[in-house]
Amino acid sequence: MPITMPITMPSPSWLLLQAESPHHRLPDDLRARDPLGGRDCGWVEQMTPFVRQFSQPGETVFDPFAGFGTTLLAARLQGRSAVGCEVDGQRIALARERLARHGLGDGVTLLHGSCDTLQSDTLNGVTLPPFDLCLTNVPYFGCRWPGDDAASQLYDSRSYAQHLNSLRDVFYSVRAGLREGGRCIAMVENVRLGERVLPLAFDLARILGALFVMEEERVLVYPHAEEATADEASAHTDRRHEYALVFRKQRECIDLQATSELLNALRAQGHGFTLIGSFARWLADPQGTPPADADIRVDADPQRLDALLQWLRGQGFSLTSWGEPVGLPLHLDSYRGRFYFRADRIDRNGALVRLDIGYEG
Structure with missing residues (x-):
């Protein structure tokens, strides 16, 4: 039975997610066809409160890291149009199949590539349409991407500095497409690599702060019963909480x-x-x-x-x-x-x- 989420988010600065709906989760057969086994796939229940709170029916929700289409599915379930960019062609196919199984393929645009390169791709006539809300889970550094090579695959960044620079390029393009007054919301957590902790959430907040005005943050807390495998341990963080960084595109007021x-x-x-x-x-x-x-x-x-x-x-x-x-x-x-x-x-x-x-x- 699908889990019913509140129409708007509760007032505390945290959001407790009790369980993932079996009806909306990524199907096991699709997960098995993914190079990472779908272990980076977020929950529809994670995205739904933000779609409801920060957009209106009929508006457009954009995900620059569309992955398996989780944000796009949450948007369509709430009567929004959905646009996503994804650099991995195999994941685009999985996302389309997932949306089709829900009968929600209409009203979704999936673009193959990174939005910072698509925005300037006049040769092939590919343009990023304007949107009202950007809502995304950012790729994590150090995941040892086993899939097809792609120049814009952030899971395959060679260095942390390169990873942050690529994130900056993507969100710079997000700012160009986002309507004035629209929100840019990024789900992110700090990352542990061996004995080293990288402050990805805080570094991303600094990047977004140079492009948008910060409105608030939410700490998302949810259970996660699965244990990391030995192969995953080097890039594993206990994903029982992460940050939702909420920024707005607006003119700042100076003194x-x-x-x-x-x-x-x-x-x-x-x-x-x-x-x-x-x-x-x-x-x-x-x-x-x-x-x-x-x-x-x-x-x-x-x-x-x-x-x-x-x-x-x-x-x-x-x-x-x-x-x-x-x-x-x-x-x-x-x-x-x-x-x-x-x-x-x-x-x-x-x-x-x-x-x-x-x-x-």
């Missing part, structure tokens, strides 16, 4: 007065710059749309840039380039082609001051 004071302080310190973009327009017309940051343009002089960034760091700002921390003293050649640095400061009252420093282009 306008504090930002104006920062610009005045920069001038007083002798840092030359030209104010451009939305903040400059807002100063000319304060009745217009409030800006989400202040954009300045500076000369690409390594010494002057280093002095500017050193001063900002001393004022409590974090410095990043494409989401990665900027090391000081500055080696500008390492950042050629990246166009700008971002300086963020969150004050004790939660107010945000954000400065984008363009130095080329």
Whole structure:
């Protein structure tokens, strides 16, 4: 008998999943045809509360790591359209067969490939349609993928740094396709490899935080009776809990007065710059749309840039380039082609001051 989930999620910051419905679980014959035996397949019951809470009937739910179609099935069961990307062709076939057995193949689009490459695939006419909710379980590092080779197969990442960079590329494309105000929700846990624990959940939260605004987190708690085999042990984490990281695509609100004071302080310190973009327009017309940051343009002089960034760091700002921390003293050649640095400061009252420093282009 299928398990009935609440219409909306309960208010606590955790969500207890009692059992997986036999009606919705991945069938054993499909599981047996998967290179990993389907051991990374999530639960429909895990995804259903998020589909209900963060989307409306008729809207589109997207999974950039579609796998066996679990998120897509949860979306269709709730009357949503579903779109997924999957790099493994065999898993696409399994997902389609699974959805067909439920009579829910209509209203589902499955694309073969990684969404960050499909988005630019104009040669074959493949485009990623817009969507209202991104809901996914991310691939874990260190799983020793035994299936077909694929350039975008994150289960086959050679290094943890490469894995994180690939995740960043995927979610950058997610941001482009997600409607304004839509949520991006990623299920993820920290990973144990032998004696080493990799903070995948926390590193992913940092990546998503550079693209979206964090709204909340949920800790998902569920039973898991199966024991890991000896072959799985090197990449095994006790999957009795994981994080659901909930982010939203929206313009951030900056503290306008504090930002104006920062610009005045920069001038007083002798840092030359030209104010451009939305903040400059807002100063000319304060009745217009409030800006989400202040954009300045500076000369690409390594010494002057280093002095500017050193001063900002001393004022409590974090410095990043494409989401990665900027090391000081500055080696500008390492950042050629990246166009700008971002300086963020969150004050004790939660107010945000954000400065984008363009130095080329």
